[in-house]
Amino acid sequence: MSAGARPVDRPLRWLIVIVVAAILFVAAVVEPSSDIARSGPFGLLTQATWLHVFGYAFFSLTLVYALLDTPDGPTLHPAVVPVIVVAYGTLLELVQLFISYRSFAVGDIFADAVGAVVVVAVWAYGRAALSALGFRRS
Numbered sequence: 001m002s003a004g005a006r007p008v009d010r011p012l013r014w015l016i017v018i019v020v021a022a023i024l025f026v027a028a029v030v031e032p033s034s035d036i037a038r039s040g041p042f043g044l045l046t047q048a049t050w051l052h053v054f055g056y057a058f059f060s061l062t063l064v065y066a067l068l069d070t071p072d073g074p075t076l077h078p079a080v081v082p083v084i085v086v087a088y089g090t091l092l093e094l095v096q097l098f099i100s101y102r103s104f105a106v107g108d109i110f111a112d113a114v115g116a117v118v119v120v121a122v123w124a125y126g127r128a129a130l131s132a133l134g135f136r137r138s
Helices: 010-029 047-067 080-096 106-132
Strands: none
Touching (some): 010 080, 047 080, 047 106, 080 106
């Protein structure tokens, strides 16, 4: 951290988590466009799947920052973050059961889990690697 930089206050971190969770909720309940089923980048997955992976990866990143990146050390084990994220994604999929133009999809929950696990793994291993190289928080 540079000498003039200061960490973001915890209430602001949690506000960011709440905003991202609210955006994911809105995205889960609004009627999607027909374009969402088209192939996404590389033609491997649909745009909807990519949106799930990256949306829930970003949600995980905000949770990691709020819960784990604290001066006193993490408040929870990093493995808890994907559990929270997948539980929220599953809840939103269950909400979609009651919306006529939406549907419950196990594949969406899997995509949410992939995004969450990748972010937490990169955070945990990246932090350990930086520490091993001598980079320390000031």
